[in-house]
Amino acid sequence: MEEKNASEIIARLDRLPVWSLPATFIAVLGTGFLFTFFDIFDINVSFIQTALTTFGVSSPSSPEIPQLLGPVVLWNLVGYVIGALALTPLADRYGRKRMLMITMAITGLGSLYNAVSPDYLNYLLARTITGIGVGADLAIVNTYINEVSPVNGRAKFTSLVFLFATLGAFLGLWLGLLITTPPAPFPLGLPFALGTTGIFATSGWRIMYGIGSLLALIGLLLRVELPESPRWLASKGRIMEASKIVERMEEAA
Incomplete structure:
Protein backbone atom coordinates (compact mmCIF):
# COMPACT_ATOMS: atom_id res chain seq x y z
CA MET A 1 0.00 0.00 0.00
CA GLU A 2 2.82 2.39 0.91
CA GLU A 3 4.51 1.70 -2.42
CA LYS A 4 1.24 2.41 -4.22
CA ASN A 5 0.79 5.70 -2.36
CA LEU A 13 3.91 15.47 -9.61
CA ASP A 14 4.49 14.32 -13.17
CA ARG A 15 1.05 15.61 -14.22
CA LEU A 16 1.82 19.16 -13.13
CA PRO A 17 2.14 21.19 -16.36
CA VAL A 18 3.96 24.24 -14.96
CA TRP A 19 6.35 25.31 -12.21
CA SER A 20 4.11 25.03 -9.17
CA LEU A 21 6.17 26.43 -6.33
CA PRO A 22 6.43 30.19 -5.66
CA ALA A 23 8.42 31.86 -8.42
CA THR A 24 10.69 33.34 -5.75
CA PHE A 25 12.05 29.85 -5.08
CA ILE A 26 13.85 30.03 -8.43
CA ALA A 27 15.61 33.12 -7.09
CA VAL A 28 16.29 31.38 -3.76
CA LEU A 29 18.10 28.54 -5.53
CA GLY A 30 19.70 31.05 -7.88
CA THR A 31 21.13 33.07 -4.98
CA GLY A 32 23.00 29.96 -3.88
CA PHE A 33 24.42 29.56 -7.38
CA LEU A 34 25.29 33.27 -7.48
CA PHE A 35 27.45 32.84 -4.38
CA THR A 36 28.92 29.57 -5.62
CA PHE A 37 30.16 31.09 -8.87
CA PHE A 38 31.22 34.31 -7.14
CA GLY A 56 55.56 37.43 0.99
CA VAL A 57 55.78 37.66 -2.82
CA SER A 58 57.75 40.73 -3.88
CA SER A 59 56.41 41.52 -7.36
CA PRO A 60 53.14 41.10 -9.34
CA SER A 61 55.19 39.45 -12.11
CA SER A 62 57.01 37.06 -9.81
CA PRO A 63 57.07 33.40 -10.96
CA GLU A 64 56.17 32.50 -7.37
CA ILE A 65 52.56 33.58 -7.97
CA PRO A 66 51.62 30.80 -10.45
CA GLN A 67 53.59 28.35 -8.29
CA LEU A 68 51.46 29.30 -5.29
CA LEU A 69 48.23 29.45 -7.28
CA GLY A 70 48.55 25.98 -8.78
CA PRO A 71 48.09 23.99 -5.54
CA VAL A 72 45.27 26.31 -4.44
CA VAL A 73 43.30 25.65 -7.63
CA LEU A 74 44.11 21.93 -7.49
CA TRP A 75 42.91 21.45 -3.91
CA ASN A 76 39.83 23.55 -4.54
CA LEU A 77 38.95 21.09 -7.34
CA VAL A 78 39.85 18.13 -5.11
CA GLY A 79 37.33 19.59 -2.68
CA TYR A 80 34.69 19.49 -5.43
CA VAL A 81 35.29 15.76 -5.86
CA ILE A 82 35.23 15.10 -2.11
CA GLY A 83 32.03 17.09 -1.69
CA ALA A 84 30.28 15.46 -4.63
CA LEU A 85 31.23 11.93 -3.58
CA ALA A 86 30.95 12.26 0.21
CA LEU A 87 28.15 14.76 0.81
CA THR A 88 25.81 14.36 -2.16
CA PRO A 89 24.78 10.78 -1.21
CA LEU A 90 23.74 12.11 2.21
CA ALA A 91 20.92 13.97 0.46
CA ASP A 92 19.36 10.55 -0.19
CA ARG A 93 19.49 9.79 3.51
CA TYR A 94 18.75 13.10 5.21
CA GLY A 95 16.81 14.98 2.54
CA ARG A 96 17.48 17.51 -0.20
CA LYS A 97 16.58 20.61 1.82
CA ARG A 98 18.70 19.75 4.83
CA MET A 99 21.76 19.05 2.70
CA LEU A 100 21.20 22.19 0.62
CA MET A 101 21.48 24.17 3.84
CA ILE A 102 24.50 22.22 5.07
CA THR A 103 26.43 22.59 1.81
CA MET A 104 25.74 26.33 1.70
CA ALA A 105 26.91 26.65 5.31
CA ILE A 106 30.14 24.76 4.53
CA THR A 107 30.80 26.95 1.51
CA GLY A 108 30.15 30.15 3.44
CA LEU A 109 32.37 29.08 6.34
CA GLY A 110 35.11 28.22 3.87
CA SER A 111 34.87 31.68 2.36
CA LEU A 112 34.95 33.30 5.82
CA TYR A 113 38.01 31.19 6.68
CA ASN A 114 39.63 32.50 3.49
CA ALA A 115 38.92 36.07 4.56
CA VAL A 116 40.83 35.66 7.83
CA SER A 117 43.59 33.31 6.61
CA PRO A 118 46.93 34.42 8.12
CA ASP A 119 49.18 32.38 5.83
CA TYR A 120 49.37 30.17 2.76
CA LEU A 121 48.61 26.85 4.47
CA ASN A 122 45.42 28.18 6.05
CA TYR A 123 44.41 29.77 2.75
CA LEU A 124 44.92 26.46 0.96
CA LEU A 125 42.85 24.60 3.56
CA ALA A 126 40.09 27.22 3.35
CA ARG A 127 39.87 26.86 -0.43
CA THR A 128 39.64 23.08 -0.04
CA ILE A 129 36.77 23.39 2.46
CA THR A 130 34.99 25.82 0.16
CA GLY A 131 35.41 23.39 -2.74
CA ILE A 132 33.82 20.60 -0.70
CA GLY A 133 30.72 22.72 -0.17
CA VAL A 134 30.58 23.90 -3.78
CA GLY A 135 30.97 20.41 -5.27
CA ALA A 136 28.11 19.02 -3.21
CA ASP A 137 25.89 22.08 -3.63
CA LEU A 138 26.04 22.08 -7.42
CA ALA A 139 24.92 18.44 -7.56
CA ILE A 140 22.14 18.72 -4.95
CA VAL A 141 20.66 21.92 -6.43
CA ASN A 142 20.33 20.21 -9.81
CA THR A 143 18.74 17.15 -8.18
CA TYR A 144 16.24 19.33 -6.31
CA ILE A 145 15.25 21.30 -9.41
CA ASN A 146 14.70 18.11 -11.39
CA GLU A 147 12.48 16.70 -8.65
CA VAL A 148 10.18 19.72 -8.29
CA SER A 149 10.09 20.98 -11.89
CA PRO A 150 7.42 19.94 -14.42
CA VAL A 151 8.56 17.05 -16.59
CA ASN A 152 8.62 19.17 -19.74
CA GLY A 153 10.45 22.10 -18.15
CA ARG A 154 13.38 20.70 -16.19
CA ALA A 155 16.05 21.94 -18.59
CA LYS A 156 14.45 25.40 -18.70
CA PHE A 157 14.36 25.86 -14.94
CA THR A 158 17.89 24.52 -14.53
CA SER A 159 18.97 27.11 -17.11
CA LEU A 160 17.19 29.88 -15.18
CA VAL A 161 19.15 29.04 -12.05
CA PHE A 162 22.38 29.05 -14.05
CA LEU A 163 21.66 32.63 -15.09
CA PHE A 164 22.40 33.54 -11.48
CA ALA A 165 25.66 31.62 -11.81
CA THR A 166 26.78 33.90 -14.65
CA LEU A 167 25.86 36.91 -12.52
CA GLY A 168 28.01 35.54 -9.69
CA ALA A 169 30.95 35.01 -12.04
CA PHE A 170 30.55 38.56 -13.40
CA LEU A 171 30.42 39.99 -9.89
CA GLY A 172 33.45 38.02 -8.74
CA LEU A 173 35.61 39.19 -11.64
CA TRP A 174 34.63 42.85 -11.72
CA LEU A 175 34.53 43.35 -7.97
CA GLY A 176 38.01 41.83 -7.86
CA LEU A 177 39.20 44.33 -10.44
CA LEU A 178 37.63 47.18 -8.48
CA ILE A 179 38.95 46.48 -4.99
CA THR A 180 42.15 44.45 -5.45
CA THR A 181 43.95 45.97 -8.47
CA PRO A 182 45.65 49.35 -9.00
CA PRO A 183 44.07 51.85 -11.40
CA ALA A 184 44.94 51.23 -15.05
CA PRO A 185 43.56 52.36 -18.43
CA PHE A 186 40.74 50.16 -19.73
CA PRO A 187 40.92 47.38 -21.01
CA LEU A 188 44.12 46.66 -19.07
CA GLY A 189 42.28 47.51 -15.86
CA LEU A 190 39.84 50.00 -14.37
CA PRO A 191 40.79 53.70 -14.18
CA PHE A 192 38.78 53.99 -10.93
CA ALA A 193 40.07 50.79 -9.27
CA LEU A 194 40.65 51.02 -5.51
CA GLY A 195 43.39 48.42 -5.08
CA THR A 196 45.95 51.00 -3.89
CA THR A 197 43.58 53.03 -1.71
CA GLY A 198 43.23 52.74 2.05
CA ILE A 199 42.15 49.37 3.40
CA PHE A 200 41.76 48.02 -0.14
CA ALA A 201 45.52 48.25 -0.69
CA THR A 202 46.21 45.47 1.80
CA SER A 203 42.85 43.81 2.49
CA GLY A 204 40.82 44.12 -0.69
CA TRP A 205 41.10 40.34 -1.19
CA ARG A 206 39.87 39.72 2.36
CA ILE A 207 36.88 41.95 1.69
CA MET A 208 36.16 39.88 -1.43
CA TYR A 209 35.90 36.68 0.60
CA GLY A 210 33.96 38.49 3.32
CA ILE A 211 31.39 39.51 0.71
CA GLY A 212 31.29 35.89 -0.44
CA SER A 213 30.52 34.65 3.08
CA LEU A 214 27.77 37.29 3.37
CA LEU A 215 26.22 36.09 0.10
CA ALA A 216 26.34 32.54 1.44
CA LEU A 217 24.56 33.61 4.63
CA ILE A 218 21.82 35.25 2.57
CA GLY A 219 21.49 32.11 0.45
CA LEU A 220 21.32 29.94 3.59
CA LEU A 221 18.59 32.04 5.20
CA LEU A 222 16.54 32.04 1.99
CA ARG A 223 16.77 28.26 1.69
CA VAL A 224 14.95 27.86 5.00
CA GLU A 225 11.75 28.63 3.06
CA LEU A 226 12.20 25.81 0.55
CA PRO A 227 9.93 22.77 0.96
CA GLU A 228 11.41 19.31 1.03
CA SER A 229 11.31 17.41 -2.25
CA PRO A 230 8.01 15.48 -2.37
CA ARG A 231 9.72 12.75 -4.39
CA TRP A 232 12.27 12.24 -1.64
CA LEU A 233 9.56 12.25 1.04
CA ALA A 234 7.56 9.67 -0.90
CA SER A 235 10.65 7.49 -1.31
CA LYS A 236 11.03 7.49 2.48
CA GLY A 237 7.41 6.57 3.12
CA ARG A 238 6.51 10.03 4.43
CA ILE A 239 3.38 10.07 2.33
CA MET A 240 1.33 12.59 4.33
CA GLU A 241 4.08 15.22 4.21
CA ALA A 242 4.65 14.64 0.50
CA SER A 243 0.91 14.80 -0.21
CA LYS A 244 0.51 18.16 1.54
CA ILE A 245 3.31 19.71 -0.52
CA VAL A 246 1.92 18.26 -3.75
CA GLU A 247 -1.57 19.58 -2.89
CA ARG A 248 -0.16 23.11 -2.58
CA MET A 249 1.66 22.66 -5.88
CA GLU A 250 -1.54 21.43 -7.57
CA GLU A 251 -3.45 24.45 -6.27
CA ALA A 252 -0.75 26.78 -7.60
CA ALA A 253 -0.79 25.03 -10.97
Missing part, protein backbone atom coordinates in the same frame (compact mmCIF):
# COMPACT_ATOMS: atom_id res chain seq x y z
CA ALA A 6 4.33 6.73 -3.22
CA SER A 7 3.65 5.97 -6.89
CA GLU A 8 0.51 8.11 -6.75
CA ILE A 9 2.49 11.05 -5.33
CA ILE A 10 5.04 10.79 -8.13
CA ALA A 11 2.29 10.46 -10.74
CA ARG A 12 0.60 13.62 -9.43
CA ASP A 39 33.48 32.12 -5.02
CA ILE A 40 34.78 30.20 -8.05
CA PHE A 41 35.77 33.39 -9.89
CA ASP A 42 36.81 35.73 -7.07
CA ILE A 43 40.29 34.20 -6.91
CA ASN A 44 41.02 34.95 -10.59
CA VAL A 45 41.78 38.62 -10.04
CA SER A 46 42.38 38.92 -6.30
CA PHE A 47 45.08 36.26 -5.86
CA ILE A 48 47.93 38.58 -6.92
CA GLN A 49 47.11 40.96 -4.08
CA THR A 50 46.81 38.00 -1.69
CA ALA A 51 50.27 36.78 -2.67
CA LEU A 52 51.82 40.25 -2.38
CA THR A 53 50.31 41.22 0.97
CA THR A 54 50.14 37.88 2.78
CA PHE A 55 52.43 35.28 1.20
Whole structure:
Protein backbone atom coordinates (compact mmCIF):
# COMPACT_ATOMS: atom_id res chain seq x y z
CA MET A 1 0.00 0.00 0.00
CA GLU A 2 2.82 2.39 0.91
CA GLU A 3 4.51 1.70 -2.42
CA LYS A 4 1.24 2.41 -4.22
CA ASN A 5 0.79 5.70 -2.36
CA ALA A 6 4.33 6.73 -3.22
CA SER A 7 3.65 5.97 -6.89
CA GLU A 8 0.51 8.11 -6.75
CA ILE A 9 2.49 11.05 -5.33
CA ILE A 10 5.04 10.79 -8.13
CA ALA A 11 2.29 10.46 -10.74
CA ARG A 12 0.60 13.62 -9.43
CA LEU A 13 3.91 15.47 -9.61
CA ASP A 14 4.49 14.32 -13.17
CA ARG A 15 1.05 15.61 -14.22
CA LEU A 16 1.82 19.16 -13.13
CA PRO A 17 2.14 21.19 -16.36
CA VAL A 18 3.96 24.24 -14.96
CA TRP A 19 6.35 25.31 -12.21
CA SER A 20 4.11 25.03 -9.17
CA LEU A 21 6.17 26.43 -6.33
CA PRO A 22 6.43 30.19 -5.66
CA ALA A 23 8.42 31.86 -8.42
CA THR A 24 10.69 33.34 -5.75
CA PHE A 25 12.05 29.85 -5.08
CA ILE A 26 13.85 30.03 -8.43
CA ALA A 27 15.61 33.12 -7.09
CA VAL A 28 16.29 31.38 -3.76
CA LEU A 29 18.10 28.54 -5.53
CA GLY A 30 19.70 31.05 -7.88
CA THR A 31 21.13 33.07 -4.98
CA GLY A 32 23.00 29.96 -3.88
CA PHE A 33 24.42 29.56 -7.38
CA LEU A 34 25.29 33.27 -7.48
CA PHE A 35 27.45 32.84 -4.38
CA THR A 36 28.92 29.57 -5.62
CA PHE A 37 30.16 31.09 -8.87
CA PHE A 38 31.22 34.31 -7.14
CA ASP A 39 33.48 32.12 -5.02
CA ILE A 40 34.78 30.20 -8.05
CA PHE A 41 35.77 33.39 -9.89
CA ASP A 42 36.81 35.73 -7.07
CA ILE A 43 40.29 34.20 -6.91
CA ASN A 44 41.02 34.95 -10.59
CA VAL A 45 41.78 38.62 -10.04
CA SER A 46 42.38 38.92 -6.30
CA PHE A 47 45.08 36.26 -5.86
CA ILE A 48 47.93 38.58 -6.92
CA GLN A 49 47.11 40.96 -4.08
CA THR A 50 46.81 38.00 -1.69
CA ALA A 51 50.27 36.78 -2.67
CA LEU A 52 51.82 40.25 -2.38
CA THR A 53 50.31 41.22 0.97
CA THR A 54 50.14 37.88 2.78
CA PHE A 55 52.43 35.28 1.20
CA GLY A 56 55.56 37.43 0.99
CA VAL A 57 55.78 37.66 -2.82
CA SER A 58 57.75 40.73 -3.88
CA SER A 59 56.41 41.52 -7.36
CA PRO A 60 53.14 41.10 -9.34
CA SER A 61 55.19 39.45 -12.11
CA SER A 62 57.01 37.06 -9.81
CA PRO A 63 57.07 33.40 -10.96
CA GLU A 64 56.17 32.50 -7.37
CA ILE A 65 52.56 33.58 -7.97
CA PRO A 66 51.62 30.80 -10.45
CA GLN A 67 53.59 28.35 -8.29
CA LEU A 68 51.46 29.30 -5.29
CA LEU A 69 48.23 29.45 -7.28
CA GLY A 70 48.55 25.98 -8.78
CA PRO A 71 48.09 23.99 -5.54
CA VAL A 72 45.27 26.31 -4.44
CA VAL A 73 43.30 25.65 -7.63
CA LEU A 74 44.11 21.93 -7.49
CA TRP A 75 42.91 21.45 -3.91
CA ASN A 76 39.83 23.55 -4.54
CA LEU A 77 38.95 21.09 -7.34
CA VAL A 78 39.85 18.13 -5.11
CA GLY A 79 37.33 19.59 -2.68
CA TYR A 80 34.69 19.49 -5.43
CA VAL A 81 35.29 15.76 -5.86
CA ILE A 82 35.23 15.10 -2.11
CA GLY A 83 32.03 17.09 -1.69
CA ALA A 84 30.28 15.46 -4.63
CA LEU A 85 31.23 11.93 -3.58
CA ALA A 86 30.95 12.26 0.21
CA LEU A 87 28.15 14.76 0.81
CA THR A 88 25.81 14.36 -2.16
CA PRO A 89 24.78 10.78 -1.21
CA LEU A 90 23.74 12.11 2.21
CA ALA A 91 20.92 13.97 0.46
CA ASP A 92 19.36 10.55 -0.19
CA ARG A 93 19.49 9.79 3.51
CA TYR A 94 18.75 13.10 5.21
CA GLY A 95 16.81 14.98 2.54
CA ARG A 96 17.48 17.51 -0.20
CA LYS A 97 16.58 20.61 1.82
CA ARG A 98 18.70 19.75 4.83
CA MET A 99 21.76 19.05 2.70
CA LEU A 100 21.20 22.19 0.62
CA MET A 101 21.48 24.17 3.84
CA ILE A 102 24.50 22.22 5.07
CA THR A 103 26.43 22.59 1.81
CA MET A 104 25.74 26.33 1.70
CA ALA A 105 26.91 26.65 5.31
CA ILE A 106 30.14 24.76 4.53
CA THR A 107 30.80 26.95 1.51
CA GLY A 108 30.15 30.15 3.44
CA LEU A 109 32.37 29.08 6.34
CA GLY A 110 35.11 28.22 3.87
CA SER A 111 34.87 31.68 2.36
CA LEU A 112 34.95 33.30 5.82
CA TYR A 113 38.01 31.19 6.68
CA ASN A 114 39.63 32.50 3.49
CA ALA A 115 38.92 36.07 4.56
CA VAL A 116 40.83 35.66 7.83
CA SER A 117 43.59 33.31 6.61
CA PRO A 118 46.93 34.42 8.12
CA ASP A 119 49.18 32.38 5.83
CA TYR A 120 49.37 30.17 2.76
CA LEU A 121 48.61 26.85 4.47
CA ASN A 122 45.42 28.18 6.05
CA TYR A 123 44.41 29.77 2.75
CA LEU A 124 44.92 26.46 0.96
CA LEU A 125 42.85 24.60 3.56
CA ALA A 126 40.09 27.22 3.35
CA ARG A 127 39.87 26.86 -0.43
CA THR A 128 39.64 23.08 -0.04
CA ILE A 129 36.77 23.39 2.46
CA THR A 130 34.99 25.82 0.16
CA GLY A 131 35.41 23.39 -2.74
CA ILE A 132 33.82 20.60 -0.70
CA GLY A 133 30.72 22.72 -0.17
CA VAL A 134 30.58 23.90 -3.78
CA GLY A 135 30.97 20.41 -5.27
CA ALA A 136 28.11 19.02 -3.21
CA ASP A 137 25.89 22.08 -3.63
CA LEU A 138 26.04 22.08 -7.42
CA ALA A 139 24.92 18.44 -7.56
CA ILE A 140 22.14 18.72 -4.95
CA VAL A 141 20.66 21.92 -6.43
CA ASN A 142 20.33 20.21 -9.81
CA THR A 143 18.74 17.15 -8.18
CA TYR A 144 16.24 19.33 -6.31
CA ILE A 145 15.25 21.30 -9.41
CA ASN A 146 14.70 18.11 -11.39
CA GLU A 147 12.48 16.70 -8.65
CA VAL A 148 10.18 19.72 -8.29
CA SER A 149 10.09 20.98 -11.89
CA PRO A 150 7.42 19.94 -14.42
CA VAL A 151 8.56 17.05 -16.59
CA ASN A 152 8.62 19.17 -19.74
CA GLY A 153 10.45 22.10 -18.15
CA ARG A 154 13.38 20.70 -16.19
CA ALA A 155 16.05 21.94 -18.59
CA LYS A 156 14.45 25.40 -18.70
CA PHE A 157 14.36 25.86 -14.94
CA THR A 158 17.89 24.52 -14.53
CA SER A 159 18.97 27.11 -17.11
CA LEU A 160 17.19 29.88 -15.18
CA VAL A 161 19.15 29.04 -12.05
CA PHE A 162 22.38 29.05 -14.05
CA LEU A 163 21.66 32.63 -15.09
CA PHE A 164 22.40 33.54 -11.48
CA ALA A 165 25.66 31.62 -11.81
CA THR A 166 26.78 33.90 -14.65
CA LEU A 167 25.86 36.91 -12.52
CA GLY A 168 28.01 35.54 -9.69
CA ALA A 169 30.95 35.01 -12.04
CA PHE A 170 30.55 38.56 -13.40
CA LEU A 171 30.42 39.99 -9.89
CA GLY A 172 33.45 38.02 -8.74
CA LEU A 173 35.61 39.19 -11.64
CA TRP A 174 34.63 42.85 -11.72
CA LEU A 175 34.53 43.35 -7.97
CA GLY A 176 38.01 41.83 -7.86
CA LEU A 177 39.20 44.33 -10.44
CA LEU A 178 37.63 47.18 -8.48
CA ILE A 179 38.95 46.48 -4.99
CA THR A 180 42.15 44.45 -5.45
CA THR A 181 43.95 45.97 -8.47
CA PRO A 182 45.65 49.35 -9.00
CA PRO A 183 44.07 51.85 -11.40
CA ALA A 184 44.94 51.23 -15.05
CA PRO A 185 43.56 52.36 -18.43
CA PHE A 186 40.74 50.16 -19.73
CA PRO A 187 40.92 47.38 -21.01
CA LEU A 188 44.12 46.66 -19.07
CA GLY A 189 42.28 47.51 -15.86
CA LEU A 190 39.84 50.00 -14.37
CA PRO A 191 40.79 53.70 -14.18
CA PHE A 192 38.78 53.99 -10.93
CA ALA A 193 40.07 50.79 -9.27
CA LEU A 194 40.65 51.02 -5.51
CA GLY A 195 43.39 48.42 -5.08
CA THR A 196 45.95 51.00 -3.89
CA THR A 197 43.58 53.03 -1.71
CA GLY A 198 43.23 52.74 2.05
CA ILE A 199 42.15 49.37 3.40
CA PHE A 200 41.76 48.02 -0.14
CA ALA A 201 45.52 48.25 -0.69
CA THR A 202 46.21 45.47 1.80
CA SER A 203 42.85 43.81 2.49
CA GLY A 204 40.82 44.12 -0.69
CA TRP A 205 41.10 40.34 -1.19
CA ARG A 206 39.87 39.72 2.36
CA ILE A 207 36.88 41.95 1.69
CA MET A 208 36.16 39.88 -1.43
CA TYR A 209 35.90 36.68 0.60
CA GLY A 210 33.96 38.49 3.32
CA ILE A 211 31.39 39.51 0.71
CA GLY A 212 31.29 35.89 -0.44
CA SER A 213 30.52 34.65 3.08
CA LEU A 214 27.77 37.29 3.37
CA LEU A 215 26.22 36.09 0.10
CA ALA A 216 26.34 32.54 1.44
CA LEU A 217 24.56 33.61 4.63
CA ILE A 218 21.82 35.25 2.57
CA GLY A 219 21.49 32.11 0.45
CA LEU A 220 21.32 29.94 3.59
CA LEU A 221 18.59 32.04 5.20
CA LEU A 222 16.54 32.04 1.99
CA ARG A 223 16.77 28.26 1.69
CA VAL A 224 14.95 27.86 5.00
CA GLU A 225 11.75 28.63 3.06
CA LEU A 226 12.20 25.81 0.55
CA PRO A 227 9.93 22.77 0.96
CA GLU A 228 11.41 19.31 1.03
CA SER A 229 11.31 17.41 -2.25
CA PRO A 230 8.01 15.48 -2.37
CA ARG A 231 9.72 12.75 -4.39
CA TRP A 232 12.27 12.24 -1.64
CA LEU A 233 9.56 12.25 1.04
CA ALA A 234 7.56 9.67 -0.90
CA SER A 235 10.65 7.49 -1.31
CA LYS A 236 11.03 7.49 2.48
CA GLY A 237 7.41 6.57 3.12
CA ARG A 238 6.51 10.03 4.43
CA ILE A 239 3.38 10.07 2.33
CA MET A 240 1.33 12.59 4.33
CA GLU A 241 4.08 15.22 4.21
CA ALA A 242 4.65 14.64 0.50
CA SER A 243 0.91 14.80 -0.21
CA LYS A 244 0.51 18.16 1.54
CA ILE A 245 3.31 19.71 -0.52
CA VAL A 246 1.92 18.26 -3.75
CA GLU A 247 -1.57 19.58 -2.89
CA ARG A 248 -0.16 23.11 -2.58
CA MET A 249 1.66 22.66 -5.88
CA GLU A 250 -1.54 21.43 -7.57
CA GLU A 251 -3.45 24.45 -6.27
CA ALA A 252 -0.75 26.78 -7.60
CA ALA A 253 -0.79 25.03 -10.97
